[in-house]
Amino acid sequence: MSRVLVTGGAGFIGSHVCEVLCEMGYEVTALDNLFLGKWRNLDEVPCDRVYASAREILHLRKKYDVIVHLGQPSSSPMYRRDPELVADVIKDMITVLKAAEKWGARVILGSSSSVYIGNPVPWREDMSIKPRDWYTEAKYMCERLCYLWALRRGVECVALRLFSVFGEREEHKCGYANVITQMIWAALRGDTFHIYGDGMQTRDLIYVKDVALAVAKAIEYDFDGKIPHYQVFNVGRGIAYSFLTMAELLRKNGLKVRLSLGHKEPPFYIRHTLADTTKMIHELGFTPQYRVEEVLPKVIDYYRNIFCREDE
Structure with a gap:
């Protein structure tokens, strides 16, 4: 049984990763400093918990076979407010890679499609990357560091x-949540959503x-001799789903969505995202299992229940 360490394991994506990996039989440890994550996200997940930041993983007593690195600020506005986050993210990445080298572990990095900004859609993995803000610079630097550790130190990285x-x-x-999630919240509160x-x-929506x-799949990926x-x-x-289409999907699920259009776009605003999934499907061997329309009802119910508890 492989031991997997998930940084940011109490967060949005991290908690679901912990849950799925536990269901698959992995021995999982969630590491989180609770800057944004909450332990309650793991209430139903049978994994170990460690209160720490990624910078501290070299001090852990256990060794791991895989490090899933998700413990990074994951929204561009955070970096605009505090560009020094770039340095923090890079230091954390280096620590993760040092730990992987020490343990002989594989690294799975949670990067971002935002690195493609400036390219026409659909976005392919072989496109030129020219970061235009601090967030994409941080994400791309993490990718580059993974490449260098793979090249110079033999660490497996995906x-x-x-x-x-x-x-x-x-x-x-x-306010850093996905746009469709924020639309749901606004509708449940009776607020107008500004666009x-x-x-x-x-946006190319994908269920968590x-x-x-x-x-x-990345944990199981076979490099097949590639160096x-x-x-x-x-x-x-x-x-790709337009914001207007998202609103209509929510209305079909019984939400009263009110929109306010025409607000000025900030500099370098991303108008469109769309993945070219060819490599993901044929080389990684992964095909998404969940349709947006299929999962929206239970996502809405989840947040409706939270809002009901808050009102009690």
Whole structure:
């Protein structure tokens, strides 16, 4: 049985990764400093818990076979407010890679589709990357460090460029949550949701449990003699949903969604995201299992129950 350490394990994506890996029989430890994550996200997950940051993993008593590194600030506005986060993220990444080298572990990096900014959609893994903000610089630097550790130190690394991830347990992210999640919250509160421009901008939505399944595939990935042992894969559905379409889907599920359009876009705003899923499907061997339309009802119910508890 492989031992897996998940940094950011009490967070939105991390908790689902822990859950899926436990169900698959892995021995899982969730590591989190609870900057945003909450232990309650793991209430039903039979994994170990360690209160610490990624910077501290070299001091852990256990050794691990795999490190899933998700313990990073995951929203561009965080970095705009505090560009020094870039240095913190890089230091954490170096520590993770040092630990992987010491233990002989594989690293699965949770990267971002935001690195593609400036490229036409659909976005392919072989496209030129030219970061335009601190967030994408931090994410791309982490990918580059993984590549260097694979090239120079023989550490196996798989970087997953996650697209627009949504689902349950995102409430702790507040204003940093996915756009469709924030639409749900606004509707449940009876608030108007404000949108930049005309609402025709699009996002490639992928359900969080699909992301967890993609992580599992990355753990099992066979490099098949490829040197260096480094790969990068998109993780999306390859389907673009406009903000107006998202609102209509929520209305079909009984929510009263009110939109306010025409707000000014901030500099370098991303109008469209769309994954080319060819490499993900044929090389990683992963095909998303969940349709957005299929999972929306239970995601809405999850947040409705939270709002009901808050009102009691």
